[in-house]
Amino acid sequence: MxxxxxxxxxxxxxxxxxxxxxxxxxxxxxxxxxxxxxxxxxxxxxxxxxxxxxxxxxxxxxxxxxxxxxxxxxxxxxxxxxxxxxxxxxxxxxxxxxxxxxxxxxxxxxxxxxxxxxxxLSGVDMLSAPDIRFASFPPAPLYAMVAARHMHEYGTTSEQLAWIKVAASHHAQHNPHALLRDIVTVEEVLASPLVADPLHRLDCCVMTDxxxxxxxxxxxxxxxxxxxxxxIAGSGCAIGHANGGLIDLTRTAGVRSAADAFAEAGIERSDIKYASLYDSFTITVLVQIEDIGFCEKGTGGAFVADGNLISGVGRLPFNTDGGGLCSNHPGNRGGMTKLLEAARQARGSAHPAVQVPNCDLALAHGTGGVIAGHHGSSTIILERI
Structure with a gap:
């Protein structure tokens, strides 16, 4: 201790x-x-x-x-x-x-x-990296590859992914600074143009300053x-990469960072009242939910469906500011905003419409880079005492 x-x-x-x-x-x-x-x-x-x-x-x-x-x-x-x-x-x-x-x-x-x-990514020369296979691609196809693999292995559906955007939009309506404040439906997400099959435009984060x-x-x-x-009750950091092609596209280094954070905090996943989860794409959220341990690998689709991430409705309220999917994703770097909303929830100072009652334990999780290749995962657990 x-x-x-x-x-x-x-x-x-x-x-x-x-x-x-x-x-x-x-x-x-x-x-x-x-x-x-x-x-x-x-x-x-x-x-x-x-x-x-x-x-x-x-x-x-x-x-x-x-x-x-x-x-x-x-x-x-x-x-x-x-x-x-x-x-x-x-x-x-x-x-x-x-x-x-x-x-x-x-x-x-x-x-x-x-x-x-x-x-x-400001200040980062991606093209000078020793292996630019992933750095030279736009991110959407890389995350689409993760989504397609998850669908193939576990039967995850586009409708289930769409529920993540729906939940974020329900929260963003209460954030006066959110870039996108309109509530969307599953049908509207699926009707938005495909960016990289199977990801639609509304599966993708906003781009902001x-x-x-x-x-x-x-x-x-x-x-x-x-x-x-x-x-700050617990923390964990880990790095993942393609490992020369020996990679499981449905798992990230978040498995290790979350394990360290929960071990340090001495709590269970079920103790967490609120989660700020990196949401560059809807699939990013789903994979993190599984890797952190909120549900078993392959069951994330069922976990996020039917409003289960909406504050006041579901079992795991997430990104109550609207997150990167609706509110703010400055410079393609969403980790800071995840920390801020987790801290607001732990303080009890989030918007009253989305504030989680008795939020004594909150989690923030960030994923930098691309989860189909090199990436950094970090998990922070906050406790109000």
């Missing part, structure tokens, strides 16, 4: 979905100041800083100067795509427990739409803020 606990004390999500006229550096500064204001802290309290390749310049070096972070003694620029920020949470916990820092700031922001750049930030602190600082105490 760790002798020092770490708590989420501040959070902020940028309201923009298209950042015309706003630089990436400005967006990082906006979310940093927003999260620190939420925590009742200042730039001068921060002694640990975490960012990924979406931060412009030389990672933490450039951003520390831009933000005016004068007391940083621990920095981390780990890059694992959209899951980077969940990796950062685990690293921040380790740094706080080791006495390397007391207040950790994690920022994420991007402006690809507003800046009219090619849409990819924006970002968010988290502040994590040791316990005595957390108690002094007056905010609800949200402890």
């Amino acid at each position: 760790a002798t020092t606990d770490a708590f989420i004390v501040g959070l902020y999500e940028h309201p923009t979905r298209r950042a015309d006229g706003l630089s990436r550096a400005r967006l990082h500064a906006d979310v940093a100041h927003g999260a620190l204001a939420d925590a009742g802290l200042t730039i001068h309290d921060v002694d640990g800083y975490f960012c990924a390749a979406d931060a412009p310049g030389v990672g933490a070096l450039s951003m520390a100067e831009h933000l005016g972070l004068s007391n940083v003694r621990y920095a981390d620029s780990t890059e694992t795509g959209g899951s980077s920020y969940l990796f950062h949470v685990q690293h921040a916990i380790d740094a706080i427990r080791a006495g390397r820092c007391n207040v950790a700031l994690i920022t994420m922001a991007d402006n690809q739409l507003g800046d009219k750049r090619a849409f990819g 924006g970002g968010g930030a988290l502040v994590i602190a040791r316990e005595e600082i957390a108690r002094s803020t007056g905010k609800p105490l949200v402890r």
Whole structure:
């Protein structure tokens, strides 16, 4: 048992979905100041800083100067795509427990739409990777390949996948910042154009600008803020890849990251009241539900059907902000927004229409890269105490 606990004390999500006229550096500064204001802290309290390749310049070096972070003694620029920020949470916990820092700031922001750049992963040169078989393809066909394999092996249907989008849309209607706020039906998802068979357009996430930030602190600082105490009870990180072709397309490294997180937290899957799940595509959600252990492999289709992911209706409320399928997926990096909504649920500060009652245990799970090839998976469990 760790002798020092770490708590989420501040959070902020940028309201923009298209950042015309706003630089990436400005967006990082906006979310940093927003999260620190939420925590009742200042730039001068921060002694640990975490960012990924979406931060412009030389990672933490450039951003520390831009933000005016004068007391940083621990920095981390780990890059694992959209899951980077969940990796950062685990690293921040380790740094706080080791006495390397007391207040950790994690920022994420991007402006690809507003800046009219090619849409990819900012700061990452995918084409220089040693194996570009997966980097050189658009993501939809790769996820379609996963969906087709899951359907072939387990009988999963397009109707079942569509229920994931339906659930997200039921939640997005209550989020004033969501890009897509209209409720959709299973029939509307199936009627939308095919992007890569069997995935339809409404099976795919939105593309936006924006970002968010988290502040994590040791316990005595957390108690002094007056905010609800949200402890990081468990964490796990793992990397998966194609392994020279010896890959099971229906499984991700989330099997390992989730096992570590639940072992550290000392709880069961059935104890989780809410889950933020990476939703680049509907199939991403279904595979994660199975890999995390909410149901057996191959039964995810039945698990997500008939509104089972809708808050107040189903057994596992998910992505109550609308998620990447409806609300926000800045820079193709959805991990930060998953952490933010999980923290809001654990605090009890999600929208009243979707707030899960007595949400004392919430989970956030991120998958960066592509699950048909190289990817990083991370699982974070939050506990309100």
